[in-house]
Amino acid sequence: MIQFDHVSKKYPDGTNAVNSINLHIKAGEFFVIIGPSGSGKTTLLKMINRLIPLSEGTISINGKRISDYDIHELRWDIGYVLQQIALFPHMTIGENIAIVPELKNWEQDKIKKRIDELLEMVGLEPEIYRSRKPHELSGGQQQRVGVTRALAANPPIILMDEPFSALDPLSREKLQDDLLHLQQKIKKTIVFVTHDMKEALKLGDRICVMKNGEIVQVGTPDDLLANPENEFVRQFVGDKHEPVFREFNLQNLIVPILEERETEATISASASLNETLELLTHHDQLAVEENGAIIGMVNRQSVIRQLAGTMQKEVR
Numbered sequence: 001m002i003q004f005d006h007v008s009k010k011y012p013d014g015t016n017a018v019n020s021i022n023l024h025i026k027a028g029e030f031f032v033i034i035g036p037s038g039s040g041k042t043t044l045l046k047m048i049n050r051l052i053p054l055s056e057g058t059i060s061i062n063g064k065r066i067s068d069y070d071i072h073e074l075r076w077d078i079g080y081v082l083q084q085i086a087l088f089p090h091m092t093i094g095e096n097i098a099i100v101p102e103l104k105n106w107e108q109d110k111i112k113k114r115i116d117e118l119l120e121m122v123g124l125e126p127e128i129y130r131s132r133k134p135h136e137l138s139g140g141q142q143q144r145v146g147v148t149r150a151l152a153a154n155p156p157i158i159l160m161d162e163p164f165s166a167l168d169p170l171s172r173e174k175l176q177d178d179l180l181h182l183q184q185k186i187k188k189t190i191v192f193v194t195h196d197m198k199e200a201l202k203l204g205d206r207i208c209v210m211k212n213g214e215i216v217q218v219g220t221p222d223d224l225l226a227n228p229e230n231e232f233v234r235q236f237v238g239d240k241h242e243p244v245f246r247e248f249n250l251q252n253l254i255v256p257i258l259e260e261r262e263t264e265a266t267i268s269a270s271a272s273l274n275e276t277l278e279l280l281t282h283h284d285q286l287a288v289e290e291n292g293a294i295i296g297m298v299n300r301q302s303v304i305r306q307l308a309g310t311m312q313k314e315v316r
Contacts, residue, residue, distance in 0.1 A: 001027040001189050002048060002157070007057035009043050009213075017043040019213040020057070027156075028187045032204035034194055036236075040213040041193045045159055048191065049078045061157070076100050079150030079158040079188075083165050085142045087134040093119075093145050094130040100153040118148035121182065140171035147179070151186070160192040164199070176202055197237055201225070201304055209233055221304045226277035250276055253303060254288050254296035269295065276303055 002025040009018040018040040025031045033041040046052040047059060050071055059066045066074060087096050094115045101111045116126040122144040134142055143163060150158050164172040176199060183190060194200055200207045201221045209216045209224065209232075217229035228234040250271050265283045267276060269290040276298070279286055285299040 001025055001029070001062065002191070003058075003060045003063075004044075005058045005060070007044075007047065007059060008055050009040075009047065009052060010055045016213050018047070021215060023208065023215065023218070025189060025191060027189055030183055030190045030192065030203055030205045032192045032194060032200040032207045033210060034197060034200045034207060034236075035210035035216075036195065038212075039210040041195075041210050042161055043213075044210070045161055045191055045193050048157070048159060049075050049080065072103075076104060076153060077155045077157070079152075079155045081143075081146050081150045081158065081160040081163045083162040085134075085139075085146045087142055087145060087149075089134050092131050092133060093124075093137070096134070096145060097149045097152050099149065104153055106153075114152060115148075118151055121185070122148055122178065138171075139167055140175060143167065143171075143175060144178075147182075151188075156189060158188050158190045160190060162193055162195065165194070165196070172199075179203065209236060220281075220300075222277045222280045222300050225304075226274060226281050250288065250298065253298045255298070255302075257287070257294065257297050266294070267298075273303075 002023075004021045004023040007018060007021045007023075008016070010016050021044065033044060035041045043052055047054055048061075048066070050066055061069075087093075088099075094112075097115045097118060098111050101114060106114075115130060119126040119129055124141065124144060129137070129141070129145075134145070137145065146163065150160075164175050167175065180203060192203060201224075204221060206218060206220055207224055208218045209229075211232055217224060217233050219227070224233060224237050228237055250267070251269050254269070265279055266287045266289045267279055269288050276286070280300040280303060285297050287294045288296050288298060
């Protein structure tokens with residue numbers, strides 16, 4: 001879907017923001033880019049829709065270099081959600097959402113139907129919110145509108161640059177949950193930048209960890225937790241959250257086995273988080289054994305979601 005080949009960005013002052021990146025983002029994937037300030041994650045994101053020009057290398061979308069696209073068509077086909085919600089204050093919510101469909105010359109009936117469909121999808125009643133101005137909405141509601149505006153023309157790719165970082169913890173967690181549920185329906189290719197490992201673990205199908213303009217490790221949440229590439233990743237992912245590892249209890253995640261089926265792997269009910277993640281790196285689900293009997297099963301999604309949720313509570 002999105003291919004980076006030896007992509008670099010060097011500024012006139014000599015700063016190497018991104019250094020010879022090779023990366024493939026799959027179609028329909030929720031791909032999270034994370035790293036400390038100055039790691040190059042936002043630069044990498046903005047090069048996809050040519051907000052920042054490349055210095056070297058190529059970026060391709062579906063095999064076609066982004067430099068070969070008309071820049072307006074490229075950006076119309078890529079949704080973009082910012083930390084600064086950036087709704088036009090003098091326009092209604094409906095008018096804000098309609099911007100790209102109108103640029104693409106959609107018929108008005110189709111635009112109105114799309115506005116209502118998207119507002120309903122993010123839990124905002126169209127009859128109530130369609131005609132309101134941005135200042136009449138809370139921060140969380142405005143960010144929901146920002147997401148709908150990015151989705152308005154049904155683009156295959158959505159770029160999200162720390163979209164929830166300015167929100168309070170409760171609103172942020174709710175929007176994370178809503179975005180996960182929304183992605184299950186729309187199956188877009190989402191590239192999401194964050195500096196928050198809790199958010200990355202909760203949302204990402206895969207996570208790209210960056211440092212000093214280079215990729216340190218790319219993997220699933222359980223890959224990073226169970227098999228960090230080096231000490232930087234280990235500290236960035238794990239050591240900050242050591243209490244979570246100590247308090248982990250596999251038995252809290254066990255669910256019944258609803259049908260008889262051959263199980264690929266088993267794990268003890270007293271297993272540690274590291275042991276669980278190591279096995280889940282190779283298996284989607286595990287049968288849980290206690291005193292020689294299978295008492296239920298766990299899967300990787302439940303473990304990662306619980307871990308991310310526990311981390312979220314720690315910072316409140």
